[in-house]
Amino acid sequence: MAFALTPEREQQVDDVLTRYPERRAALLPVLWLCQRQNGWISPDVVGYVAERLELSTSIVKGVVTFYTMFFDEPVGENVVWVCRTLSCDLRGGKAIQERLESKLGCTAGHTSSDGKFTLLKAECLAACGQAPMVQINDYYFENLDLELLDRIIDAHAVKGGEAAAAEFSTFATFRAPTGGDGGSRGSVSSAPPPPSPEAVRLASQPPPPADEKGDES
Amino acid sequence: MSAPTKPLLTSRFGIDESWKLANAERAGAYRIARQALTSRKPADLKNEVKNANIRGRGGAGFPAGVKWGFLNKKEGEEIYLVINADESEPGTFKDRSIMDLDPHRLIEGAIISCFAIDAHVAYIYVRGELAFSIGRLEQAIADARQAGYLGERPFGIDHAIEVYVHSGAGAYICGEETALLNSLEGRRGEPRLKPPFPAVKGAFGMPTIVNNVETIASVPDIVEMGGDAWSSLSRLPLDGGIRIYGVSGHVKNPGLFEAPVGITMRELIEDYAGGMLGDRPLKAVIPGGSSTPVLDPRRKVDAPAEAHPLHKWHGQSEIDVPMGVDTYRALGTMLGTCCAIVMDDTVNMVEACRNLMRFYKHESCGQCTPCREGTGWLVDVLDNLCEGRGKVEDVELLVDISNNMMGNTICAFADGTAMPMLGMVQKFRDEFMEAATRGVPEGVRHDESVRAMVEGRA
Numbered sequence: 001m002a003f004a005l006t007p008e009r010e011q012q013v014d015d016v017l018t019r020y021p022e023r024r025a026a027l028l029p030v031l032w033l034c035q036r037q038n039g040w041i042s043p044d045v046v047g048y049v050a051e052r053l054e055l056s057t058s059i060v061k062g063v064v065t066f067y068t069m070f071f072d073e074p075v076g077e078n079v080v081w082v083c084r085t086l087s088c089d090l091r092g093g094k095a096i097q098e099r100l101e102s103k104l105g106c107t108a109g110h111t112s113s114d115g116k117f118t119l120l121k122a123e124c125l126a127a128c129g130q131a132p133m134v135q136i137n138d139y140y141f142e143n144l145d146l147e148l149l150d151r152i153i154d155a156h157a158v159k160g161g162e163a164a165a166a167e168f169s170t171f172a173t174f175r176a177p178t179g180g181d182g183g184s185r186g187s188v189s190s191a192p193p194p195p196s197p198e199a200v201r202l203a204s205q206p207p208p209p210a211d212e213k214g215d216e217s
Numbered sequence: 218m219s220a221p222t223k224p225l226l227t228s229r230f231g232i233d234e235s236w237k238l239a240n241a242e243r244a245g246a247y248r249i250a251r252q253a254l255t256s257r258k259p260a261d262l263k264n265e266v267k268n269a270n271i272r273g274r275g276g277a278g279f280p281a282g283v284k285w286g287f288l289n290k291k292e293g294e295e296i297y298l299v300i301n302a303d304e305s306e307p308g309t310f311k312d313r314s315i316m317d318l319d320p321h322r323l324i325e326g327a328i329i330s331c332f333a334i335d336a337h338v339a340y341i342y343v344r345g346e347l348a349f350s351i352g353r354l355e356q357a358i359a360d361a362r363q364a365g366y367l368g369e370r371p372f373g374i375d376h377a378i379e380v381y382v383h384s385g386a387g388a389y390i391c392g393e394e395t396a397l398l399n400s401l402e403g404r405r406g407e408p409r410l411k412p413p414f415p416a417v418k419g420a421f422g423m424p425t426i427v428n429n430v431e432t433i434a435s436v437p438d439i440v441e442m443g444g445d446a447w448s449s450l451s452r453l454p455l456d457g458g459i460r461i462y463g464v465s466g467h468v469k470n471p472g473l474f475e476a477p478v479g480i481t482m483r484e485l486i487e488d489y490a491g492g493m494l495g496d497r498p499l500k501a502v503i504p505g506g507s508s509t510p511v512l513d514p515r516r517k518v519d520a521p522a523e524a525h526p527l528h529k530w531h532g533q534s535e536i537d538v539p540m541g542v543d544t545y546r547a548l549g550t551m552l553g554t555c556c557a558i559v560m561d562d563t564v565n566m567v568e569a570c571r572n573l574m575r576f577y578k579h580e581s582c583g584q585c586t587p588c589r590e591g592t593g594w595l596v597d598v599l600d601n602l603c604e605g606r607g608k609v610e611d612v613e614l615l616v617d618i619s620n621n622m623m624g625n626t627i628c629a630f631a632d633g634t635a636m637p638m639l640g641m642v643q644k645f646r647d648e649f650m651e652a653a654t655r656g657v658p659e660g661v662r663h664d665e666s667v668r669a670m671v672e673g674r675a
Contacts, residue, residue: 019381021295021421027403028386032345053403066405066582068387069345081346085307086507086572087465087558092671123389123576124307124507125346128465128556129472132671138348145671171349172317 003044009033013052023053027063031070040071076111076118078156080104081135084121087128092145096132097121099146103153116157130170137161139169225438225450225459226431227475230318236353238360241321247366249437250328254372257440262333266436268444270457272478275301275392275429276309276506276553277629278456278542282444285334287416288424297425298331298339299401299415300433303385303392305344306506307576308558311461312430314473316343316350319434320357324380326436328371331378334426338379341430342397345386354382389580393628394427395419396582407584408628431461452479453541462540463556464490467497467564467667479544482512482536486559494667497561501645502536504545505553507573508633510640511566512536512550520547550640566645567652570638571599577634585626591618592634602649605656612649615642 005013016029030053034045041064050057064070071079082097097108104112104119111118127133130142134149139161141152148168155164229235229244238246253262267282290296300323304312315323327339343351358380361367369377383401385391391400395409398420419425435458439447448457462474462485469491476489482502486492493499502512512535520527526547530538538544545552560569578592598614601607619635626632642649 019379022402024403025401025421028384028400032384032386063403063405066388067345067385070386084572085576086503086569087308089572090466090558090560090564090667091471092667095668095671122346123579124305124309126304126310126313126344128308128310128558129463130310131465131471135346140349145673147673169349171353172314 003034003038003042003048005033005037005048009037024055027053027055027060028067031060031064035070040074042074077116078136078161079118079120080153081120081122081125082108083123083125083127083131083133083135085124087124088131088133091131093132095146096134096144096149099149100134100153103150117153136169137165139165140171141168142170224475226322226435226461227314227319227473229322230314235318236320236357238321238357238364241319246321247325247328247361247364249441250325250366251372253329253440254332254374254376259333259335262329262440265440265444266333268448269435269439270444270448270451270455271432271435271439272456272542272552273429274311274431274435274460274554276306276508276551278552280455281428281432284416284428285426287414288334288426289417290335290424295338295421295423296334296336297420297423298327298334298336298433299394299397299420299425299427300327300339300341300430301392301394301397301427302341302343302347302350302430303389303397304430304554305389305392305580306508306554306556307573308465308503309463309506309554309556310465311463311473311554311556313347313350314461315430315434316347316354320354321361322437323354323430323434324357324361324367326433327380328366328378329436329440330426330428330433331380332376336426337377338381340381340383340401340420342383342385342391342401344391345384348384351382351384358382388582389576390582390628390630393630396628397427398425405582407582408630410627435460450477451541452477453539453544456541456543460555462489463554464559465556466502466559467494467561468492468559469494479539479541481539482557483514483534485540485557486536490559493559493561495561497563499536499559500562500564501560501566501569503558503560503637504540504550505555505557507558507576508551508637509545509553510550510637511644512548513644516644518548551636565652565657566641566648567599567602568657570641571596571603573637574599574634577630581630581634585631587622587625588631588634591622591631594618595634595638602652603657607653607656609650609653611653612642612646615649 013030016026030049038045046057046060050060100119101107104117106112108119108121125135127140127142132144133142152168232244234240263285271281272278273281302312331339367378371378388406390396391406393408396406400406415425415427450459451457456478459477462476465471474489499514504512514534514536516535517532518527518530520531538548542552574595578596581588581592583589595618598611619638622631622635
C-alpha cells in the first residue's frame, strides 16, 4: 500500500517548502515528518518523498542511509540511545549500557522480544556535564544511576513514552550560585529532580536539590 | 582568582520560565535589537562585532568580525546567515543551554546579525537529537514573529527577517560548516572542497555566514556595551569577552560556567567545577572537545625565549596558562569549544584514547580515504593494545597513521582525529608502551572507579 502523509502533515510539508529557495532542501524535514508518522523510512516512504520533492529514489535513499537517526528498518515502540562516548564513560556509561542490555534482554543494536524497546549505542549526545545519560525517543534522561534508569525504563514499558518523558526527562536547568551575589559562578546543569517537558510550559524551574552543594568556591 | 563578574550571556538563565517571551522581555530581551534596527547602521553594528574581538565559539576560534568582513555581495545575490547548533563534539554541551533556557537571546542575536550583514533569512541548524530544544526554539520564533520582531517589517523597519530551524538527523560531521550547508540543502552531510568559502558561495550557492550559537547569542551584549568594552571583559588581548565554559568527567560539580576569556584550566576545575571528584589527583584534561590535544598537569611550559608567546608562563604547569585561542595554540593544543573533559588517576589513557577513536571511526563521513581508513585502522591498533595483542611497534604505527591523515583530506575532521591521537602518544607514551607489552590490566579501566557511584554504592 502506498504511503501517504496525513492532511495535517501534508500542510506542514507545504509550509516547509516555503522556507527554502530550493525544493530539495525540504528533504530532511519531510523525512522527519514521515518517520514520525510511520516509525521508520520504509521503501514506500522513500517512494512518496521522492515523488513529493521531485527527486529520484536513489537520492532519497542515499540521504536516509547517511544519517543515523533515520531508520531504514522497523524499530521498537521506544528507541533507547545509550551514550558511549568519553564523558559518559568516565561517569559509568558502560554500567548503564550493561544494565539496559540485561533489563531489555537484547544487546545494543537489537530490539527486545516484546517489541517495546530498540537499544542503540549513541555517540556523544552533548549532555556531557550530566553524564551518564540516555536518549529515549525525543527526550534526554540525565544524571542517571541504575535505580533511576530502572524506573525510567519501567515507566516507558507501563505508561508509554510520552508519560514517562513527562515524569523523568530533563532539559538544561540553572543551578543558582551559592555564597555569591549573582556572580557568574552559577552553573547550568540538568540536575535532578528533572522537570517534565510537559510541565515546562506550566511550572517554574525546580529549586536545586537539597543534596547538591552548588558550586561554592 | 578575580571576583566573579556580573553574568551577561547567562543572565536570564535563572529566571522563572526564562524561555517565554514575556519573561525574557521583562528581563530585557529584544530591547537591543529594537534599538539596533531602528537607530543604528549595519556597518556600525558590524564594526562593534569586529571590535569585540569575539573568536568563533564553535571551536575553530576564527574572529567572527573578520569572517563577516569576507562578505562581498554581488548583484542578484542573497546573503544567508546559518547558525550552527549541531553541537556534537565529545565533551561539548554549552549551546543546548542557550536554546533551552534563553532561546530569545539567540533569536535577538540572529535579528541583529541579519540586519548587520544584510541577510533576510537565518537558518538555525540543530542536531536532530535535540528535539526538545528544537521545539522550544520553534515556539520562541513563533512568539517573536507574532510580536512583530520577525517577518516583513521587524520593529517596523524595511528589512524583512525570517528565522527558521532546520533539524539534522544524526551526524557529527554536519557541524563542519560546508557539510552543514550540504545537509541544509537536503544532501548527504559531506564537506565541500574549499575554496570557495561559504562567505563567497555557501547555502544555495549564495554568500553565507556560518556562526556558532554562542557567537550569535553574544551579539546583543556586544552591541549594547560596545565592542571595545565587551572585548575588555577578557583577560587576554585579541580574544575578547566572556564565554561559557563546560566541565565534564571527574569533577565534583560538572556543568557550565560563564567566565571571562582567559581564566586558567586550574581555576576552571578547582574554583568553578568544585575540584576533583573524591579529591583524587588530576591526571589529564582534554581542554575543549575531543579534537583538542590533551593537557598533562605534570608538564611544564617550555618557553625560555622572551619572544615566545608563553614566556610569561615558562616553567609553570600547562594547566596554568590562560585559556585563549592563541595561548592554547602556542601550547600545542586548541581551545576548541572550551568544554573540558577531566580525568583522574584511575583513567588508563590508552582506553580513553580508544573510546575517542571509536567516535571518529563512527563519524567519519567516508569521502576521503586517509580519514575513512585511518580512523578504522587507529581503532584496530588500539583494540590490539588494550586487549593484550599489541606490539611495541604499534605505538609508532599510531603516530605514522596519524601523520598520514593530517592535511590530506577535504575537511579538518582527519586533523581533528590525528592531533589528539598524537598528543596522547606524546604525553602518555609510557602508558602506550606498557599496554603494548602487557595490555590494559583489568582494574585500571576508567569505568571501574565510578561503577560504585552509578550502582548507588557510593
